[in-house]
Amino acid sequence: xxxxRKLTLALAGNPNAGKSTLFNALTGSHQxxxxxxxxxxxxxxxxxxxxSWEMEVVDLPGTYSLTAYSEEELIAxxxxxxxxxxxxxxxxxxxxxxxxxxxxxxILELGLPMVLVLNMSDVARAMGLRIDKQAxxxxxxxxxxxxxxxxxREGLDELRQALMxxxxxxxxxxxxxxxxxxxxxxxxxxxxxxxxxxVANRPVISQGLEPRWLAVKLLEGEPDLLxxxxxxxxxxxxxEVLRSAQQRLEARYPEGAAIAVADKRYAFVSRVVAxxxxxxxxxxxxxxxxLDRVLTHPLLGVPIFLGVMYFVFRLIVDVSAxxxxxxxxxxxxxxARWALAGIGALGAPEWLRSLLVEGVIAGVGGVLVFVPxxxxxxxxxxxxxxxxxxxxxxxxxxxxxxFLGLSGKSFVPLVLGFGCAVPAIYATRTLDRRRDRxxxxxxxxxxxxxxxxxxxxxxxxxxxxxxxxxxxxxxxxLGVFMAALVGLLFGRLLFRSEVAPHFVLELPLYRLPxxxxxxxxVSGRVGRFLRHAGTVILAASVAIWFLLNMPWGTAxxxxxxxxxxxxxxxxxxxxxxxxxxEAAGSxxxxxxAKEVVVSTMSQVYLGGEAQxxxxxxxxxxxxxxxxxxxxxxxxxxxGKRLLDVVAPGWRPLSGTGVESPALGKVLAVQFxxxxxxxxxxxxxxxxxCVATLGAIRGEFxxxxxxxxxxxxxxxxxxMAVGVYQIGRLLGLG
Amino acid sequence: MLGEVLxxxxxxxxxxSLEEIAAALGRPSSAIEGMLETLMRLGRIEQVQANLCQRCxxxxxxxETDGISQCYQLKAG
Numbered sequence: 048x049x050x051x052r053k054l055t056l057a058l059a060g061n062p063n064a065g066k067s068t069l070f071n072a073l074t075g076s077h078q079x080x081x082x083x084x085x086x087x088x089x090x091x092x093x094x095x096x097x098x099s100w101e102m103e104v105v106d107l108p109g110t111y112s113l114t115a116y117s118e119e120e121l122i123a124x125x126x127x128x129x130x131x132x133x134x135x136x137x138x139x140x141x142x143x144x145x146x147x148x149x150x151x152x153x154i155l156e157l158g159l160p161m162v163l164v165l166n167m168s169d170v171a172r173a174m175g176l177r178i179d180k181q182a183x184x185x186x187x188x189x190x191x192x193x194x195x196x197x198x199x200r201e202g203l204d205e206l207r208q209a210l211m212x213x214x215x216x217x218x219x220x221x222x223x224x225x226x227x228x229x230x231x232x233x234x235x236x237x238x239x240x241x242x243x244x245x246v247a248n249r250p251v252i253s254q255g256l257e258p259r260w261l262a263v264k265l266l267e268g269e270p271d272l273l274x275x276x277x278x279x280x281x282x283x284x285x286x287e288v289l290r291s292a293q294q295r296l297e298a299r300y301p302e303g304a305a306i307a308v309a310d311k312r313y314a315f316v317s318r319v320v321a322x323x324x325x326x327x328x329x330x331x332x333x334x335x336x337x338l339d340r341v342l343t344h345p346l347l348g349v350p351i352f353l354g355v356m357y358f359v360f361r362l363i364v365d366v367s368a369x370x371x372x373x374x375x376x377x378x379x380x381x382x383a384r385w386a387l388a389g390i391g392a393l394g395a396p397e398w399l400r401s402l403l404v405e406g407v408i409a410g411v412g413g414v415l416v417f418v419p420x421x422x423x424x425x426x427x428x429x430x431x432x433x434x435x436x437x438x439x440x441x442x443x444x445x446x447x448x449x450f451l452g453l454s455g456k457s458f459v460p461l462v463l464g465f466g467c468a469v470p471a472i473y474a475t476r477t478l479d480r481r482r483d484r485x486x487x488x489x490x491x492x493x494x495x496x497x498x499x500x501x502x503x504x505x506x507x508x509x510x511x512x513x514x515x516x517x518x519x520x521x522x523x524x525l526g527v528f529m530a531a532l533v534g535l536l537f538g539r540l541l542f543r544s545e546v547a548p549h550f551v552l553e554l555p556l557y558r559l560p561x562x563x564x565x566x567x568x569v570s571g572r573v574g575r576f577l578r579h580a581g582t583v584i585l586a587a588s589v590a591i592w593f594l595l596n597m598p599w600g601t602a603x604x605x606x607x608x609x610x611x612x613x614x615x616x617x618x619x620x621x622x623x624x625x626x627x628x629e630a631a632g633s634x635x636x637x638x639x640a641k642e643v644v645v646s647t648m649s650q651v652y653l654g655g656e657a658q659x660x661x662x663x664x665x666x667x668x669x670x671x672x673x674x675x676x677x678x679x680x681x682x683x684x685x686g687k688r689l690l691d692v693v694a695p696g697w698r699p700l701s702g703t704g705v706e707s708p709a710l711g712k713v714l715a716v717q718f719x720x721x722x723x724x725x726x727x728x729x730x731x732x733x734x735x736c737v738a739t740l741g742a743i744r745g746e747f748x749x750x751x752x753x754x755x756x757x758x759x760x761x762x763x764x765x766m767a768v769g770v771y772q773i774g775r776l777l778g779l780g
Numbered sequence: 781m782l783g784e785v786l787x788x789x790x791x792x793x794x795x796x797s798l799e800e801i802a803a804a805l806g807r808p809s810s811a812i813e814g815m816l817e818t819l820m821r822l823g824r825i826e827q828v829q830a831n832l833c834q835r836c837x838x839x840x841x842x843x844e845t846d847g848i849s850q851c852y853q854l855k856a857g
Binding site for chain 2: 111112114143145146149300302305306307309310313314317320326
């Protein structure tokens with residue numbers, strides 16, 4: 048049997064060139080892929096086997112150059128420079144070759160063995176572009192060039208073959224390969240030669256890197272390298288040579304040495320493109336361009352974006368509502384009945400029955416009924432991401448972001464916040480200024496994350512029937528509005544006023560989302576939700592059940608430990624119209640995670656009911672038939688509703704045919720519409736979960752995490768009280 | 781090429797858009813975009829918003845009312 052040989056392979060390239068898609072195709076992983084730049088903010092690792100080679104793949108964040116300016120670019124640059132991967136696969140967007148080749152030349156100069164992937168070849172062909180890959184290879188010193196369409200796995204076999212060839216060549220060729228060189232012209236070359244000799248003799252500076260690359264970077268004024276030189280007492284002569292070289296070059300090139308070096312590199316890239324790329328005489332107007340004329344129109348862009356978001360939230364309620372009733376039936380009746388029968392047959396004690404039915408099934412099941420809604424939400428977010436529309440949304444919202452004193456780039460973490468606040472906080476690493484990072488992280492929790500959706504849906508269906516989707520959309524819109532208001536306030540009070548930095552967002556071409564891609568989006572995110580339900584929510588449900596039963600054997604939930612603490616804080620919420628201990632306790636438990644608000648309510652309002660409804664005889668076959676029939680009728684109803692939404696002349700959600708879950712029926716009695724709105728506003732605005740606070744603490748320190756928690760609690764209370772009291776004055780409740 | 785882009789921004793008395801630079805140099809916008817990014821990173825130019833409609837000769841007859849575009853100018857200092 049052949050011996051396994053190990054190699055490390057780095058995936059590098061410009062943002063949104065398709066690195067993560069290729070990473071998934073090579074490793075079979077399910078990394079989050081999105082058609083927008085700046086989505087990968089840290090390097091991801093995976094493995095795959097290639098003949099006798101075991102490849103460790105490192106997916107690096109996208110970068111435009113090896114001179115890093117933002118944190119994720121720093122990660123990519125440091126990895127390539129210091130970790131010395133065995134191979135680098137540089138992924139370039141074939142439809143935008145000239146821009147992408149700038150980074151390619153820098154990585155080649157670094158002396159790393161490379162395979163160049165011309166990704167999105169289908170798009171390039173559709174634009175009428177023809178790339179002669181032999182010519183590209185020849186111009187770049189014989190590097191292997193592979194044409195691919197990673198989303199469709201086209202060219203994957205060719206890439207694997209190229210990697211294998213390069214891997215086989217490595218042991219003999221590493222260190223002896225003819226290094227790639229750009230001819231910078233006699234003046235610059237003379238200065239490079241003078242520096243190369245000195246740098247190569249200073250291991251502290253060279254650290255095993257290609258001396259010529261270091262010399263070029265020094266001439267470009269790379270800040271990190273200059274700092275190393277200044278801190279090294281033995282490098283004074285190098286500094287002197289560098290200073291005089293820069294002076295000579297400035298005399299020759301008035302725009303400075305850095306521009307002169309970059310200019311020569313661009314000239315080289317232009318030559319490569321001239322030799323290898325042919326464009327159609329008359330560039331056809333692409334579908335992307337035609338769509339962009341409408342979707343990024345200065346006046347139409349924002350209303351279209353708001354309309355799209357309304358459409359998505361309408362679908363979430365309309366399409367998922369029939370399934371909600373079906374899942375509720377499974378948990379509230381079938382599973383509870385089965386569990387009771389099973390436990391009864393085993394002769395288990397009463398407390399175990401109570402824990403299982405009132406704690407676990409009522410708590411976790413109360414949250415899992417919302418899985419259909421989340422599937423719809425994640426499917427549509429996936430479609431918006433993969434199609435390239437979200438990048439357009441960031442573009443049209445740029446002016447709005449500037450108004451808040453933020454960079455347009457802040458829009459991306461804020462949109463991610465609609466899914467989950469934790470990755471959104473990490474995504475702030477794509478921002479250049481620390482003030483933007485902190486301010487955006489303070490605003491992210493105001494975006495309605497998917498964990499809040501169960502709370503919105505159960506209340507809206509119970510209390511607002513036909514207007515449920517409007518209520519939910521309004522809550523999402525209120526979150527955005529409050530983020531704008533808070534952003535304006537904090538931007539002026541907490542941070543020095545600065546002009547927002549430049550915002551260059553490459554608009555990716557529109558692509559038709561693939562079923563495979565959507566499956567990754569939905570399965571990954573729903574899987575995370577289910578894992579959360581099986582760990583955090585399960586633990587919280589068991590803990591709440593325990594606290595509801597302590598002192599042991601208490602007959603009244605209100606007098607339990609949980610009830611006593613909840614009763615103590617309930618008066619705080621009286622001015623907001625929901626000063627009952629059940630509501631207060633659910634909000635307190637919701638600090639763990641927002642889904643826990645619903646699971647706690649299921650326990651305090653429904654625990655006993657679940658046991659009562661689940662105490663009948665068990666007929667497994669009849670139950671399974673009922674479950675199957677329920678799924679079919681839910682699917683038919685969902686199909687009708689989908690048609691209603693997408694076809695012209697659609698009718699609004701009638702409210703007939705869909706009942707709110709069992710919990711909703713109790714809430715309709717416990718809350719008035721006005722107190723329910725105040726409660727939902729509170730849920731929207733107060734601290735999302737401990738994990739979000741942990742992420743803020745990890746990124747910016749405990750002071751900003753404490754500030755975030757404090758301001759959200761105060762803001763949520765003020766807004767909820769305001770809504771309730773103004774509503775009462777207007778005679779609404 | 782980078783020098784040409786810089787000089788073009790330099791000699792222009794007003795902020796210039798990506799499309800204007802690309803047209804003046806006869807290069808595709810996608811190629812110029814990367815150079816502008818590099819010049820911004822090197823601290824030589826900055827991005828500003830400017831209303832191109834204000835100086836358009838056809839503004840009287842044009843249906844477009846909001847011509848605010850991302851433009852580039854030399855960085856102060």
